[in-house]
Amino acid sequence: EDKVVQSPLSLVVHEGDTVTLNCSYEVTNFRSLLWYKQEKKAPTFLFMLTSSGIEKKSGRLSSILDKKELFSILNITATQTGDSAIYLCAVEDEDNTDKLIFGTGTRLQVFP
Amino acid sequence: GAGVSQSPSNKVTEKGKDVELRCDPISGHTALYWYRQSLGQGLEFLIYFQGNSAPDKSGLPSDRFSAERTGGSVSTLTIQRTQQEDSAVYLCASSSGSALQSSYGYTFGSGTRLTVV
Numbered sequence: 001e002d003k004v005v006q007s008p009l010s011l012v013v014h015e016g017d018t019v020t021l022n023c024s025y026e027v028t029n030f031r032s033l034l035w036y037k038q039e040k041k042a043p044t045f046l047f048m049l050t051s052s053g054i055e056k057k058s059g060r061l062s063s064i065l066d067k068k069e070l071f072s073i074l075n076i077t078a079t080q081t082g083d084s085a086i087y088l089c090a091v092e093d094e095d096n097t098d099k100l101i102f103g104t105g106t107r108l109q110v111f112p
Numbered sequence: 113g114a115g116v117s118q119s120p121s122n123k124v125t126e127k128g129k130d131v132e133l134r135c136d137p138i139s140g141h142t143a144l145y146w147y148r149q150s151l152g153q154g155l156e157f158l159i160y161f162q163g164n165s166a167p168d169k170s171g172l173p174s175d176r177f178s179a180e181r182t183g184g185s186v187s188t189l190t191i192q193r194t195q196q197e198d199s200a201v202y203l204c205a206s207s208s209g210s211a212l213q214s215s216y217g218y219t220f221g222s223g224t225r226l227t228v229v
Contacts, residue, residue, distance in 0.1 A: 041203065041222045041223035041225070042220040088154065099157055099168065100155075100218065102155035102157075103154050105154055
């Protein structure tokens with residue numbers, strides 16, 4: 001059964017800290033991995049990763065995929081209170097095209 | 113429309129009643145998905161519509177749940193004889209095809225928070 005596991009479940013940091021969020025997965029035929037940020041109810045897209053070792057970057061956020069070890073990390077540097085959210089990792093399985101399997105998410109709280 | 117629209121945004125219902133949740137996807141998006149997010153849980157897949165193909169209903173938790181998509185656009189998720197464990201946020205998403213074809217993956221609506229009392 002396809003599975004996505006995120007860690008830690010919860011993280012509390014101070015502004016300026018750097019955080020690393022982890023996502024490991026088991027899928028029959030991997031197609032892509034996506035990261036989302038969920039602040040209220042609707043998750044918003046951050047990154048899509050399909051190839052190992054290629055870092056995707058957007059401002060203070062970056063992410064990389066390791067298809068050999070079956071995991072991805074999401075890094076946030078110089079965190080701000082506006083980064084407080086649930087970060088969701090999702091994987092697309094080639095055998096179940098277009099159906100994303102989500103992890104439980106990591107709840108990040110950034111305090112001033 | 114500019115985004116995925118869901119209604120109502122909040123719904124409180126009594127146990128045993130039926131509810132209907134509506135999703136209006138982005139115009140032109142052929143794929144539509146329903147997910148459920150219970151407290152402390154990740155997003156749980158419910159059902160997926162793609163064009164005129166038969167929907168993938170593999171995630172529906174029981175026969176009290178059903179969904180339809182009329183005219184390839186608006187979708188309605190119906191929960192019959194609601195139970196307290198149905199309380200969750202129900203999220204709808206649409207895409208133009210596979211997550212790979214759309215570099216932005218899915219576009220989510222703001223969800224409907226369902227509370228069964």
